[in-house]
Each structure stands twice: as C-alpha cells, then as structure tokens.
Amino acid sequence: MSSSLTLATVITGASSGIGEALARQLAATEKQTLVLVARREEKLLALAEELTKAHSIRIEIICQDLELPGGASSLMNAITARGLSVDTLINNAGFGINDPFADMPLDRIQGMMQLNMVALTELSHAVLPGMRQRQQGRIMNISSVAAFQACPRFAVYGASKAYVLMFTEALAAEERKNGLRISAVCPGATATEFHTLAGNHGTFAAKLMDSPETVTRSAIAALNAGQSVVVTGLLNKPLPFFIRLMPRRLATWFAGILVEREKAA
Numbered sequence: 001m002s003s004s005l006t007l008a009t010v011i012t013g014a015s016s017g018i019g020e021a022l023a024r025q026l027a028a029t030e031k032q033t034l035v036l037v038a039r040r041e042e043k044l045l046a047l048a049e050e051l052t053k054a055h056s057i058r059i060e061i062i063c064q065d066l067e068l069p070g071g072a073s074s075l076m077n078a079i080t081a082r083g084l085s086v087d088t089l090i091n092n093a094g095f096g097i098n099d100p101f102a103d104m105p106l107d108r109i110q111g112m113m114q115l116n117m118v119a120l121t122e123l124s125h126a127v128l129p130g131m132r133q134r135q136q137g138r139i140m141n142i143s144s145v146a147a148f149q150a151c152p153r154f155a156v157y158g159a160s161k162a163y164v165l166m167f168t169e170a171l172a173a174e175e176r177k178n179g180l181r182i183s184a185v186c187p188g189a190t191a192t193e194f195h196t197l198a199g200n201h202g203t204f205a206a207k208l209m210d211s212p213e214t215v216t217r218s219a220i221a222a223l224n225a226g227q228s229v230v231v232t233g234l235l236n237k238p239l240p241f242f243i244r245l246m247p248r249r250l251a252t253w254f255a256g257i258l259v260e261r262e263k264a265a
C-alpha cells in the first residue's frame, strides 16, 4: 500500500441522524480527513461546507447507494481515487421497517439486508488489510438494542442488528492482537429520521428517545477505549442483562409491545 495515501475517517449514513452527529463530533475533536457517504447529495454538501468552515479540515462527500450489490466496492474505489486510505470506518447507514415480515415488499427486505449486513461486511473486509499493515485502525459498526432479542414487527431488522453485533464482537477479538480497535454500538430509540422512515409513529419506543449526540459521545469514547460492545443511554444499559434473565418468549413479547402502534381512535 502506498504511503502517499492520506488517512481518513469514513462515515456511512452521514446525511442525517447518528451519522451526522458522529461527523460533527469527529470533525471538532479529531481533525482527520472525513469522507461522508449517503445518497442525498444536498445534505452531504451542506454538512461538508459547514464543517470545513468551522474546523478547517478536508471533507470529501461520496454519494453511494449501499443497498446496491457492489455498492461497497464502488465506494472503496471512490475513496482510493481520492488518494485516501481508511484509518477509521464507521458503518452507520441502516434502516428498519415496522411491519409484519409477510407484509413487507421483498425488495425492501433485500435492500435492508444488503445495507445493514452485506455492505457493512464488505467494507470491513476491504479496509482490514491496510489497517493490519499499519497496525492502526478503528471500525465502529452501529448495531442496536434490537440485537439482544427477537423483534416482532422488525424481524429482519432485529436479526440484521444481531448479525452486526456478533460479527463485530468476533472481529474485535480477532484483530485486538493487531492493534485495531473495533466496536459494536447498540443504541436504544434515538430521535432521528429512522422512526419516520420505519413507520414508528405512536409506538412506546418512539416516546423514550435519546439524542443522537448522547449516542455518539458514548460511541466514540467506547471506540477509543477499545471496548468491543457499548450499549448507549442510561436506561438501555441494563437491558441485555435483564433480557438474559428472561425466558426468550417473554423477551420477544416485550420487544413486540415496544413497537406496537397505537390503534387509531
């Protein structure tokens, strides 16, 4: 790998929510070149302009649909073409849909699996050789508290986040000896566009939300400390412990109650 490449932090899903908050926090604190990735160009352009002015750092935007098969490799090609090498990868882009599995269009299910799991896995695979060679690098994969039990109405989403959690913990264990820091971040309900897109209006989960800034502060601290899993938000932290104590069927029922929509009057 050529040493003329500039090291960069890549954030997928940086056009809103948790990804945008991560970009703001990292631009202010780390001063490394940032690569902001999402589909909505105007949002990325506005954020890049604001952060460049405020912090005098180099910011690149790349518009890439990561639901498309081959999206991860197109993104890696675009990063290399800009003379950059990935020092920190934040796999944040993701979405969920609040509906019974059988009622969801198949193409949304396929897109969700491609974005939440396949692209995240392919990007992790692409950046690890360079990180190993430098014996330096960080990967943050955004999972969810949905990862700790089955999630009725979010069957594929919950399963995809369980995949992210297990995959990331295993990767952290494999790569610790190579000096790499790898974390799975498990937020609870967070006030972002996620809930509008998922159709979470009127659910109990949507009433008790953390801010994206609260999530990102814990997430970045955990990544820097080399913590392989972090559950963000004070109310969420004990959840995995209590879920382990519950019969699985009770934990599944409870998760379903949290995302049941209020019946229209």
Ligand SMILES: NC(=O)c1ccc[n+]([C@@H]2O[C@H](COP(=O)([O-])OP(=O)(O)OC[C@H]3O[C@@H](n4cnc5c(N)ncnc54)[C@H](OP(=O)(O)O)[C@@H]3O)[C@@H](O)[C@H]2O)c1
Binding pocket: 012, 013, 014, 015, 016, 017, 018, 019, 037, 038, 039, 040, 041, 043, 064, 065, 066, 067, 068, 092, 093, 094, 095, 096, 115, 142, 143, 144, 145, 186, 187, 188, 189, 190, 191, 192, 193, 194, 195, 197
């Ligand atoms: N909000 C919550 O309650 C919550 C809780 C736990 C975990 N999470 C996880 O947190 C992560 C961030 O979500 P958020 O809450 O910040 O939601 P959000 O505001 O909807 O942000 C999602 C981001 O992903 C990008 N994205 C969506 N589809 C994409 C695609 N096909 N290709 C590339 N980028 C795509 C979106 O940008 P474009 O639309 O511009 O492409 C956006 O920047 C997700 O992985 C989510 O599962 C959220």
